[in-house]
Amino acid sequence: MEALRSLGQLVLALSIFSHLSLLAYSSSTQDLQIISAERRIDLTSHIVKVFLTLKVENPGTSPVSEVLLAFPPTQVDHLASLKAAITVGKKKKKSYVPLEVNPTELPDAPNGAKSFTISLLNPLNAGETATLEVLYILTHSLEPFPEEISQSESQLVYYRDSAIILSPYYIKQQTTFIRTPSTRVESFTRVESTDRAGSEIKYGPYKDRSTYSYSPIIVHFENNNPFAVVEELVREIEVSHWGNLQITEHYKLAHAGARHKGIFSRVEYQSRPHAGGVSSFKHLLARLPPRVHSVYYRDEIGNISSSHLRTDYLRSDLEIEPRYPLFGGWKATFVIGYGLPLEDFLFESPDGRRYLNFTFGCPLAETVVDKLTVKVVLPEGSKDPSAVVPFSVEQHLETKYSYLDVAGRTVVVLEKRNVVPEHNSHFQVYYTFNPIFMLAEPLMLVSTFFFVFMASVAYLHIDFSICKSS
Ligand SMILES: *[C@@H]1O[C@H](CO)[C@@H](O)[C@H](O)[C@H]1NC(C)=O
Numbered sequence: 001m002e003a004l005r006s007l008g009q010l011v012l013a014l015s016i017f018s019h020l021s022l023l024a025y026s027s028s029t030q031d032l033q034i035i036s037a038e039r040r041i042d043l044t045s046h047i048v049k050v051f052l053t054l055k056v057e058n059p060g061t062s063p064v065s066e067v068l069l070a071f072p073p074t075q076v077d078h079l080a081s082l083k084a085a086i087t088v089g090k091k092k093k094k095s096y097v098p099l100e101v102n103p104t105e106l107p108d109a110p111n112g113a114k115s116f117t118i119s120l121l122n123p124l125n126a127g128e129t130a131t132l133e134v135l136y137i138l139t140h141s142l143e144p145f146p147e148e149i150s151q152s153e154s155q156l157v158y159y160r161d162s163a164i165i166l167s168p169y170y171i172k173q174q175t176t177f178i179r180t181p182s183t184r185v186e187s188f189t190r191v192e193s194t195d196r197a198g199s200e201i202k203y204g205p206y207k208d209r210s211t212y213s214y215s216p217i218i219v220h221f222e223n224n225n226p227f228a229v230v231e232e233l234v235r236e237i238e239v240s241h242w243g244n245l246q247i248t249e250h251y252k253l254a255h256a257g258a259r260h261k262g263i264f265s266r267v268e269y270q271s272r273p274h275a276g277g278v279s280s281f282k283h284l285l286a287r288l289p290p291r292v293h294s295v296y297y298r299d300e301i302g303n304i305s306s307s308h309l310r311t312d313y314l315r316s317d318l319e320i321e322p323r324y325p326l327f328g329g330w331k332a333t334f335v336i337g338y339g340l341p342l343e344d345f346l347f348e349s350p351d352g353r354r355y356l357n358f359t360f361g362c363p364l365a366e367t368v369v370d371k372l373t374v375k376v377v378l379p380e381g382s383k384d385p386s387a388v389v390p391f392s393v394e395q396h397l398e399t400k401y402s403y404l405d406v407a408g409r410t411v412v413v414l415e416k417r418n419v420v421p422e423h424n425s426h427f428q429v430y431y432t433f434n435p436i437f438m439l440a441e442p443l444m445l446v447s448t449f450f451f452v453f454m455a456s457v458a459y460l461h462i463d464f465s466i467c468k469s470s
């Protein structure tokens, strides 16, 4: 009974506490205002990049340590990357310090708007200002219209957004610039203060907009950049302590632009390369590390020889050419494989563990990966693997058996959806390894030979003849 009562008190205390913190929280969101905001939306590729510069001020009385960002629900679904940094120093000594960004729930956000918090390094005191740089990337956000085009037509797409920046704060002054790949803009929504010059559309400046203001706009424009989407990519990185790192990459590539209609004419394609199939793509560039060797590129039919490799001491560029050019809606499945010197990627950490330091993401330039799986196959006998990745990924372990394996190899599997070139940063896989296991394979080989040898000796000495016994 006594225990039950104290439990009741605890629950009461907890619920009061959570209410209090909620109150404190919602009041802190009102405590900032944006003095000026500038947004630059880059629509020149199929990956939409948005640069946002916010000058925030704390007009309140208590310090604020978080700045909130809001996104319409349709954008959050396509948000591949969101980064923020704070500007420190002035003019020439200006530098950017990255800040942590996390999703959050705001009870008072209208129409399903989703929020993120940027955690400041030092709380912003009353009356102080700070300048933040935000970069976010949206995938699958350009909708082809018309949905189907013939070989000779150019590709047109829609982009939807708001002329006014969605924000939980009052914004004193703001401007949005939208950059299109060419000057061919079929149409764009005109609201107050809309301007267009060349390949740039300007919305604003707008003054004194209240929290969560929104003004929908649509831009319809030409975009013939390769809409290269890898629907699925599996990268296997196999560590061999005998000095090699073997990479095998399985691609399911698609052209995610306007679907191709009618028949494909190779004659027209080849005779008028600029007029026919402007939105199709023929070449792909894979950026590989320097010092690659044994590079191959094959599809289900066999090796494809039309690839060019250029290497220098910084990187290797592999230009690959699928068997046919890709038009909207078409797909290609292929495998790229290569070897790398182990000493460039495997190191020993101060605590004695070994670690692989390699790049995450997809080596193909300007490509979206809908689902990426990175498998790091550790040598047999490796223990306690752990992965360090600079963004959230799903992780699990598998075991792989190959030729001469007894216990199998531990495979660290990392999975991520909606991957863009910004995810091509380094990640590490740490593990412990007892060098005695280096001897396992040679010992196996030796003992196998020994066994075969003994068996053949025995065989030669056994007399199988039937005559003798009779
Ligand atoms: C394909 O190329 C690789 C590397 O050059 C080679 O090892 C392999 O034997 C080739 N396969 C076929 C089927 O030609």
Ligand SMILES: *[C@@H]1O[C@H](CO)[C@@H](O)[C@H](O)[C@H]1NC(C)=O
Pocket (backbone or CB within 6 Å): 357, 358, 426, 428
């Ligand atoms: C991984 O490699 C990159 C590039 O060489 C380097 O900048 C980074 O410091 C390395 N990380 C670790 C933990 O060694």
